[in-house]
Amino acid sequence: MKVWVTDREKFEFFLEKILADSVLYANVEDQEGQVHFERLPKEELTRVCIEKARALETTKALFFPPRTKVAQYPSASPAEITATKSTVVGIRACGLKALQILDRVFTDDVMDPFYQAKRENSTIITCDCTEPWETCFCTEVGYKPYPESGFDLNLAPLDGQILVEVGSEKGEALVAEHSELFAEPEKGLLEKMKAKRKAVVQRVKEINARFHAAAPYQEAVKKQLINPLWAKQGVAYSCVECGACTHVCPTCRCFLLVDEQVGDHSERTMVWDVCFYPGYWRMAGNLSPKPRLLDRFQNRFSCKFDYFVDNYQAIACTGCGRCIQACMGKIDIRQCLSELLAADKTSKK
């Protein structure tokens, strides 16, 4: 789609304008060079970080928060479902893919109106990755470190300028309203952007060369997850069931509906749940179809790399690497995948 060029000063001016009726969530860099995702006051636009790569925190929490009140009853009629308008700056390709995956779950034949309202009321301004982290492996999963579709606007920082790609009608309208802030890119700039993107792809591949963990995974996951060698000696063994990996994961979407009495009425809250927890599967009489930790560990892999592919035609892992950073047992998902792929290769010999 159409690409414009602007600079940092004009971009901040643009943000200020479009924030008139919405709140801002953006990436910011801390003193250690780590990138975080925060709600930012309008006065702090200079802090918005569009360089580097994805934030430590996932944008999932904005659309699917850890706790959402979904019903108050009894009442004559259920409350109206609304969402504050938000502008989100800094989501990376991996985060956007994750949102597209959540879209399929929450807005399929039965609509989740809470998720839907938040999605509808947000403007998504994504960014190209410029410096991937050591844990990034989007390229191995088959995704790219720059967004290709599904954003309103995408920013690609380049030599002190910012290339702004329009990705939707909403994005087009925003640019048109403030056309004085955007110019036609001069000759050669787009080629330069492409070259830079290529270099970043190369960089992510270099980071991951030692793992040999490139997609596709489905067949290996189907056949090798139950391979006792993988199960007994593989990395799965150091899992301590803390649930950190699923909480930080932008595509994990398991939840539980919890009811409580609040004064004279009852409330129902949707809270994040974790498929590693024994209680997640627990049935009446304390029975469970997944009594061993290993059964539950396997579920995470089957869910992301097998079932999701069948049900939603996408791998439910975007290669963001957050779970690698979060794991108490130092489990690296790339290592798990690599072991599965290797086991599958051996079994075919």
Add this chain to the structure above:
Amino acid sequence: MAKAQNPYYPIETEILEVIEETPTIKTFLLQPQEPIPFKAGQFMELTVPGLGEAPFTPSSSPLQTEKMEITVLRTGTVTDALHEMKAGQKLGLRGPFGKGYPVEKLYGKEVLVVGGGVGLAPLRSLIYTLLDDIGKFKRVSIKYGARTPQELCFRSEFEEWGSKKGVDMKVTIDLPAPGWTGTVGLVTVLLEKLNIDLKNSYAVSCGPEVMLKFVTLKLLEEGFEPEQIYLSMNRNMSCGVGKCGHCIVGRYFLCKDGPDMCYADIMDVPNLFG
């Protein structure tokens, strides 16, 4: 936004009557604020206000649309509270969810209905559906087992069901009991040497998962194909609408694609029965 658009909102429902089926099983006759049409095998999420939800398949006939019966075994937090409730008190209902039984597929066939314990409750809505239109089926054989005679659910209806033309009703209890003159043994004993037209049969089963496992093994041994066996996979559930993840079995969400699953679709799932 209208009620129907929030899939998590419970419809207010009044308890009209509580029927004691066995010392641990009660049937609740319910009147939701608005009628909830359902198909046999589809299930509801029932709310005990302020405490929580649990999934149950109605035990009443789908033809009875104004009211609904749900038959509940007392077994934990939600069901304990439910068993303490009385006529006139309020509950919540969401649903119906799931596909329901493939009743049309059963037309012209012999239908084997195999239940264990409170598992006869979800099957009762199917039994009513089958018996109501009995001419459409070659034969309906009901095989039901419970631990003791006292724990047999809907016992007062057995005679009526069994006396219908085209219906064969057999009951067993796990261990001998004083005064019991009927069959003794697990429900699988009723599946020995089935005198049926194998090629034109379907089996439908509901009960504890260990029972489903042994029923399946027995049916396969008797010559059934996996395609001819339907199992009620009543696993942990929360949302009912294919989002929360809890009910996944292989690639299927039981709340959407089940809860009654064709065994052929799930037989390759590793450690299917845990």
